[in-house]
Amino acid sequence: MSTNIIVAGVGGQGSILASHIIAEAAIKASGKTNDTLNVRVGETFGAAMRGGAVASHVRIGDVYGPLVGKGQADMVLALEPLEGFRIGVEYLAKDGVAILNTEPLHPVDVKTGAVDYVAMEEVETGLKQLGKGVVTINATKLALEAGNAKTLSVVMLGAATGSGLLPYSEETMIEAIKERVPQKTIEVNLKAFELGKKAFLDAWTE
């Protein structure tokens, strides 16, 4: 048994932090139950430059390698919609769910007018063809509502937890978040988490 998640986004958004929190929570969970959950995070980041596409593969359970196989992602958690589309197209499983922040960050190719940014409807209908469901939330707005734009990744963790697809409890996730975010920002991050979770549940039952 394994759970495969890919966190996608743009360099500087916090997708690597989000993937590490998901993985660290899994290690906590395995410590509590004595299950031998293996955890792997496969990161694609290189240069320190801002603005590049970042995808972080998180694998939990009976796993060895750091990369999710093609068409095998149970969840694509996207901090930016185009990056969710890019990753979803390759990796989303038939019973997988894509959770997308709707706020785009335009690549330089779009900013220069060389190409158009893919329409949100195309992203949604495209990913629906591949997976079980697509949930869209404006996580950027929710992060600002929580009180800090930098809580975007935690809003998305709230949504991921709301989906019930993570193989451990909400309490374990919250514990991992508290350990990883700056101590002064715990309160705002917990608010961001709740907003993300609620947004997922609202969108899911619609």
Next chain:
Amino acid sequence: MSSAILKKPGKKILLMGNEAIARGAVEAGIQLMAAYPGTPSSEICEALIDAAPDSDYYVEWSTNEKIAFELAHGASQVGARSMVAMKNAGLNVAMDTFMTVPYGGVKGGMVVVVADDPDAHYSSNEQDTRFAAMYAEIPCLEPMDQQEAREMAQEAFGMSEQLELPIFLRTVSRISHASGDVTLGPVKAGRNKIAFNKHYKLPYRWNVYGAPGALYKHKWLHDILPKAKEVANNSKFNQMKLVDGSKVGVLASGLAASYTKEALERLELTDKVNFLKLGMIYPLPDKKIGKLMADIDTLIIVEEGDPVVENQVRSLAKEIAPGIKIYGKSYNAILNPYGEINSDLVTGAIADALKIELPQDDMEGTRDQLRAKVTPRSSTLCAGCSHLGSYSALREALKKFQGTHIVNGDIGCYEQGGYGLFSANVQGNDEDGKKYSIRSPYEILDTIYVMGSGISMAQGQAQVGYKDGKVVAVAGDSTLIQGTLPAVVNAVYSNADITFLVLDNRWTCMTGHQPNPNTGINSMGQANEVFDIEGVTKSMGIKFVKTVDAYNRADAAEVLEKALAFEGPSIVILKGECQLQVQRRTKRTTTETWVDKELCNGCKNCVQLGCAAITYDTKAKKAGIDKINCADCTLCSQVCKQNAIKMGGGE
């Protein structure tokens, strides 16, 4: 202590492969760590620097890999446990010493970590450095995951002292830059004694020419190799599981063993085939492999990179089991000797060899249709990067001279000057855009190879009589110090007619903002003197050396024009600190820059700057500013002929 690599033994934590290697070194009682940054290896030294205030070892960023290697060996000569880490290409820099040190070997345990990069994610090539371990004839370890990376790093020091040889620890991007659960081991209490013995167990031990000479010391190395082979045959890193009656053997090394385990599970073959997982791949554990080959007719070899294990196994099989059909990357190829492998590819390869039919991916057609709709996201220099100013000024200066100019690139963030944009050409509607071949900073570089190569290649072009245009080379401050200083002297000595731009942004940025001699702080973050690039290159004999502000485009272009006109070697140092570092320090949150849409005529001069914070509305034909990314560097307002880009005052 906050460092993850200093947490208590027995604890299970998430560690990046590089941190796991650093932890292994801490557990073994490391006394010296040296490295030059290189992705994907840099975090090994970074983690040890972070943990250094609470530890008792010496750690430094050296000025290049060869120097780092020599420090580590010097430490070993006097008995200390040392580690040196580098990326694949970094080993090429250290190669001279690397090849000779095994003639007489080491005293204190010495571990050479080399991070290969299959798929060339972060590198100029995909070289498989396991060949180099064989070339130098030293033991080679290859971890399958982060846990094993820690264990191997820890054990390698003892193995090195036992065999009196440096141990080669080969990791790959997907080990070094991936993270996994790692259970921490105990930390060695004592430290090796520091002492020097000129004739330690061998006459003139640390002098390869000393009697009985280099040939004898090569023989000494060969006398050790059988012992190393025994270590490999008994190593816990080489694990075998035999299945009664199975005629199929699968042999996988390093990370490939992880992929292979998953592939065997997917194919429901785990309990049906013999499996040998190799972690020590040189010398080859011949007895263990002999046992595997005793009763099989088919052998599948899976490894990341070149057929390094495969070639060794084929030569062994020819002697002891010639009838076995072997699948791998050379003959009966089921995998490519280039690119990176993964569980999908290994599953397909094993199915291929065993003629198992795999279910087709019925979504492939849909995926393919959707792929065409995914907007490209080109990698770019950061918004407000000083290299944008340098390249813009260079472009301006080159316009003053006729012909086809050659701009030789080098390795650093500025190498993106040769990447191009994925979405093809920037099409400006102005004459400027049409007239000049260099339209954006992402097309300005004509050659890029390896660290320090640009300035020497420029000299070759110039010396052979290239006169169709100017010959230019660029390099960053860290690259200048790492690998171009002899080439600067060479240009003086031969009076080469080239212009060399030093793009000085103070830090070694591309690998994660490590400090270097030009930063003003040492490896541990303490203030020290800044390397004087202008003074040093002047004293080397360069007659034209000028320093300019990379953010003052007109000044920079004027100085560059003079440098280009100068006969003989000239140097222009373009100074502009990395904007990410500036922003981290100043914590600036607001942006002053804005575009007056009334004045903007859509000429795209600003777009051609290539800044990630400049937007362009194709319908309205107006430029704009991405307020989140803009660093207020003023470069775009300097290139705007309409004075439409303004600082302050609001929209």
